Amino acid sequence: MEASRDDVLRIGELEIRPSEFLVLAGGRVLSLSLRELQVLSALARRQGRIVPRSELYATVWGSPLRVSDRSVDVYVHRLRSKLDEALPGWSFIHTHFGFGYRFEPEHSHPFHKTATPS
Amino acid sequence: MEASRDDVLRIGELEIRPSEFLVLAGGRVLSLSLRELQVLSALARRQGRIVPRSELYATVWGSPLRVSDRSVDVYVHRLRSKLDEALPGWSFIHTHFGFGYRFEPEHSHPFHKTATPS
DNA sequence: CCCCGTCGTTCACGAGGCTTTCACACGGAG
DNA sequence: CTCCGTGTGAAAGCCTCGTGAACGACGGGG
Numbered sequence: 001m002e003a004s005r006d007d008v009l010r011i012g013e014l015e016i017r018p019s020e021f022l023v024l025a026g027g028r029v030l031s032l033s034l035r036e037l038q039v040l041s042a043l044a045r046r047q048g049r050i051v052p053r054s055e056l057y058a059t060v061w062g063s064p065l066r067v068s069d070r071s072v073d074v075y076v077h078r079l080r081s082k083l084d085e086a087l088p089g090w091s092f093i094h095t096h097f098g099f100g101y102r103f104e105p106e107h108s109h110p111f112h113k114t115a116t117p118s
Numbered sequence: 119m120e121a122s123r124d125d126v127l128r129i130g131e132l133e134i135r136p137s138e139f140l141v142l143a144g145g146r147v148l149s150l151s152l153r154e155l156q157v158l159s160a161l162a163r164r165q166g167r168i169v170p171r172s173e174l175y176a177t178v179w180g181s182p183l184r185v186s187d188r189s190v191d192v193y194v195h196r197l198r199s200k201l202d203e204a205l206p207g208w209s210f211i212h213t214h215f216g217f218g219y220r221f222e223p224e225h226s227h228p229f230h231k232t233a234t235p236s
Numbered sequence: 237c238c239c240c241g242t243c244g245t246t247c248a249c250g251a252g253g254c255t256t257t258c259a260c261a262c263g264g265a266g
Numbered sequence: 267c268t269c270c271g272t273g274t275g276a277a278a279g280c281c282t283c284g285t286g287a288a289c290g291a292c293g294g295g296g
Contacts, residue, residue, distance in 0.1 A: 033242080033243060033244080034243085034244090035243080035244065035245095049138060049140070050138055050139050050140055068246095069245090069246085070245090070246075070247085070283085070284095071244085071245065071246085073282095073283065073284070073285090074244090074245080074246085074284095074285085075244095076283095076284095077283095077284065077285065077286095080284095094147075095282095095283070095284090096139065096149070097151065097252095097253055097254070097282070097283080098151065098152050098253090098254080098281090098282070099139045099152075102140075102147070104147070151253080151254055151255080152254080152255090153254080153255065154254095187256090187257090188256090188257075188258090188272085189255080189256070189257085191271095191272065191273070191274090192255090192256080192257090192273095192274085193255095194272095194273095195272095195273065195274065195275095198273095199274095213271095213272070213273090215263090215264065215265085215271070215272080216264095216265090216270095216271070
């Protein structure tokens with residue numbers, strides 16, 4: 001039985017159950033560490049919005065982001081890596097240069113607009 | 119709840135949320151840099167009016183426009199390019215020779231690229 | 237107690253985006 | 267045609283972000 005159905009985040013092929021420390025990607029369990037889960041949840045709860053690093057850091061780490069701290073970037077990198085492995089063809093975390101990250105499921109370049117063949 | 123629904127600019131198929139650094143074109147996220155967003159917002163807030171370069175520059179850059187500074191033109195060009203890619207068939211930024219730019223959604227040429235014979 | 241895998245954090249380097257500035261082409265006004 | 271404002275592609279320099287790896291803390295198993 002679902003302990004907290006209200007806390008479940010369903011986003012595309014992703015199903016995040018923060019209260020159970022569980023993430024399902026396409027029905028399969030996605031193995032994440034605590035920090036990875038926290039960052040993913042924080043982003044997913046702000047789906048569609050551009051989230052500044054400072055806000056993400058404050059939410060997950062509980063303290064203000066120090067200058068030159070790259071922790072957020074590192075975890076975004078690891079999450080992208082795991083998400084891409086679990087759900088190829090989709091991209092979830094988008095970079096907004098100078099602003100932050102935005103969580104939203106989108107098809108990775110479906111087509112590759114290459115030049116016409118010889 | 120949307121933190122600043124009052125700050126949202128809706129213009130045709132465009133939805134600009136300056137406070138969130140986010141622009142939606144036809145429902146899709148339009149990726150803009152800081153300057154691009156600032157110039158677009160400044161123009162959109164003056165919708166329908168002819169805005170002199172000097173006013174645009176002062177608003178966005180916060181300093182008086184120097185002679186021979188083409189920054190405004192360059193960013194208008196980039197915005198036109200991105201807007202046209204996102205919403206083909208529409209033109210938003212119109213040039214008023216010798217005066218400045220005017221922001222207003224209008225249909226581009228009703229016909230497609232096919233040239234009209236004489 | 238020691239070995240070893242996991243995790244969180246930080247570092248270092250390189251790739252790539254952003255702003256500004258040029259240089260030149262284009263086009264309207266007189 | 268000539269002048270000058272505008273369109274446009276690209277270079278230069280700076281800064282952000284991506285990425286692989288190192289380092290130490292921690293904990294389970296033997």
